[in-house]
Structure formats: C-alpha cells, structure tokens
Amino acid sequence: MEIKNIKDQNFEKIIDTNLHKFNRENCEWILNNTEEKPTKTKYCNFGVYDNDKLIGGAVGYIAWKWYFLDELWIEEVYRKNGIGTKLINEIEKCAKENNLLGVRMETWSFQAREFYEKMGYEVYATFEDCPPGTIDYFLKKRF
Numbered sequence: 755m756e757i758k759n760i761k762d763q764n765f766e767k768i769i770d771t772n773l774h775k776f777n778r779e780n781c782e783w784i785l786n787n788t789e790e791k792p793t794k795t796k797y798c799n800f801g802v803y804d805n806d807k808l809i810g811g812a813v814g815y816i817a818w819k820w821y822f823l824d825e826l827w828i829e830e831v832y833r834k835n836g837i838g839t840k841l842i843n844e845i846e847k848c849a850k851e852n853n854l855l856g857v858r859m860e861t862w863s864f865q866a867r868e869f870y871e872k873m874g875y876e877v878y879a880t881f882e883d884c885p886p887g888t889i890d891y892f893l894k895k896r897f
Contacts (some may be wrong), residue, residue, distance in 0.1 A: 798848040801836055802828070812841045814859075821849040823859035825845040826866075838866070842873050849897070863889040 792802050795815050802810040810828035823845060849857055857874055859875070861867050867877070870893050881890040 767849070789860075796852070798845070799843055802832075802842050803839065804832070810837055810841065812845055814845065816849075816852055816854065819853075819855045821845060821852075821857045821858055822855050826859075838869060839873070842870075846895070846897075854897070856894055860890055860892045863891070867891050868895075893896045 755782065769875070787868075795817055797815050798821065800812045801808055809832045812823060813825040814823040816822070826838065826841060845857060857875070859870065861870060875893040875895045877891050878894050879892040881892070884890055
C-alpha cells in the first residue's frame with residue numbers, strides 16, 4: 755500500500771454519541787463531599803482519513819474542565835508520519851477553545867508513553883500488573 759501526502763491530510767471532526775461505549779450521558783456520578791454536579795458531557799472526537807478510509811482517530815470527552823482522552827489510535831501502516839502529533843494538537847486546540855484546565859489520558863507500558871511525554875505530558879500516577887506484567891501510566895498536561 756502506497757501512502758501519498760499523508761502529512762497534508764485534513765482532519766474531519768466526528769461527533770458520534772450513539773456509540774454505546776462512549777455514551778456517558780446516562781451514567782450515575784458519585785460526588786464525594788461536593789455539591790458541584792457535572793455538566794452534560796461534551797464529546798470532542800477526531801477521525802483521520804485516507805480518502806474515505808478511516809485510518810486513525812481520537813475519542814474523548816469534556817468533564818470537570820478537563821478533556822479525557824479515552825482512545826488514540828492510528829493504523830500501523832500509517833504510523834511515523836506525524837498523524838499522532840496532529841491528533842494531539844487538535845485535541846489541545848479543542849481543549850483550549852473550551853477553556854479547559856488540560857488533558858488527561860492513560861497508556862500502557864507497551865504503548866506510547868514516550869510519545870506523550872515528548873508532547874509535554876507528564877506521568878502523575880501508575881498502576882502495575884493490570885494486565886499482569888505491564889504498567890498503566892496516567893498522564894496529564896495542564897495549560
């Protein structure tokens with residue numbers, strides 16, 4: 755498969771609240787020692803296309819003045835072309851346009867911790883052996 759001008763591809767914003775996995779509108783929120791209720795969840799998702807083929811994307815939502823990045827993926831053949839950087843830049847643009855405090859995410863030891871750190875994210879917590887033999891890293895970037 756030949757990839758041409760992938761660095762110049764445009765991003766198409768996708769907002770799809772019909773996906774069961776990402777529909778948090780009906781969740782019950784447990785609020786500890788606070789009267790502040792969360793605002794309605796706002797989704798800010800991005801898809802990257804090569805012609806009409808979805809080749810990557812980022813799925814997340816806004817709550818409590820933070821952008822929660824749930825998933826960021828790029829098909830393997832398209833990696834190392836700057837697409838991940840463009841997606842993170844779009845996420846941060848969305849977060850800043852919504853006057854958020856920052857972006858939160860997690861990644862496992864076999865994934866892309868170094869990529870996120872290169873983009874200015876810092877590890878604020880870890881969770882070991884879930885799944886066994888791995889480390890789950892929690893990262894954030896404050897604006």
